[in-house]
Amino acid sequence: MRNPIIVGNWKMNLLLEEATHLALSLVRELDGIEAGEVVICPPYTSLSEVSKRISGSSIRLGAQNMHWEDRGAYTGEISPQFLLDIGCQYVIIGHSERRQQFGETGEVVNRKAKSAVSKGIIPIVCVGETLFERKEGKTEEVVRRGVEASLKGISREEIVKVVIAYEPVWAIGTGNTASPEDANAVHRLIRQVLTHLYDEEVAQEVRIQYGGSVTPENIEGIMKEPEIDGALVGGASIQSGSFVKIIKTAMKARSRK
Ligand code: 13P
Numbered sequence: 305m306r307n308p309i310i311v312g313n314w315k316m317n318l319l320l321e322e323a324t325h326l327a328l329s330l331v332r333e334l335d336g337i338e339a340g341e342v343v344i345c346p347p348y349t350s351l352s353e354v355s356k357r358i359s360g361s362s363i364r365l366g367a368q369n370m371h372w373e374d375r376g377a378y379t380g381e382i383s384p385q386f387l388l389d390i391g392c393q394y395v396i397i398g399h400s401e402r403r404q405q406f407g408e409t410g411e412v413v414n415r416k417a418k419s420a421v422s423k424g425i426i427p428i429v430c431v432g433e434t435l436f437e438r439k440e441g442k443t444e445e446v447v448r449r450g451v452e453a454s455l456k457g458i459s460r461e462e463i464v465k466v467v468i469a470y471e472p473v474w475a476i477g478t479g480n481t482a483s484p485e486d487a488n489a490v491h492r493l494i495r496q497v498l499t500h501l502y503d504e505e506v507a508q509e510v511r512i513q514y515g516g517s518v519t520p521e522n523i524e525g526i527m528k529e530p531e532i533d534g535a536l537v538g539g540a541s542i543q544s545g546s547f548v549k550i551i552k553t554a555m556k557a558r559s560r561k
Pocket of ligand 1: 399478537
């Protein structure tokens with residue numbers, strides 16, 4: 305049975321005080337609740353403080369990006385060592401905003417994913433098609449290529465720790481969500497790719513989550529789908545009320561699956 309995982313990607317939002325406030329509120333609201341795995345990914349500037357606030361709770365810390373090297377002349381970058389140093393256990397890799405706005409290629413995403421797993425950080429590897437690609441009927445091809453390129457060189461032992469996030473680009477921040485059935489079909493395709501790259505056991509073990517306009521209203525339908533193990537939440541994760549509701553509803557839906 306795959307452990308459900310809900311991740312909050314705060315993106316470039318929340319100043320230090322707002323971030324620590326939200327972290328404390330989540331700790332309080334989720335105390336004693338059977339919540340699967342909950343991960344929050346604040347901006348770099350508040351990682352350290354948020355790390356202190358959630359210490360001792362069941363909430364885990366993730367970063368939104370990282371460099372693949374440990375140290376050196378990489379102005380403006382943050383390495384896996386730095387993330388481990390402040391208690392980060394997860395890192396989002398290859399988010400479409402990084403691919404589209406910062407030119408991250410499949411090769412760069414692969415380097416980062418490989419570096420993360422080798423250092424003991426769980427990469428949340430994002431893949432997904434644009435609206436144009438979807439309209440052209442290329443969803444399968446784009447997702448398959450995305451998964452294959454991102455996971456190149458990752459061993460069987462390492463892959464089971466990786467989380468894959470299916471985030472259709474057209475659904476991010478738009479209020480348009482993939483229907484639970486459509487999302488489930490793409491998740492199934494990703495498991496087929498994993499079977500091809502590794503084997504059936506690996507394909508059944510790796511967690512795959514959906515991202516793109518997830519809300520307290522649509523999370524139940526998403527989590528009821530058999531291949532979907534969680535959600536990568538953007539906008540609705542930067543308010544305690546909506547994020548807690550998403551987590552609680554997700555876990556309830558999951559226990560009924
Ligand atoms: P929204 O939930 O705001 O659509 O963002 C999704 C996302 O990009 C999470 O990484």
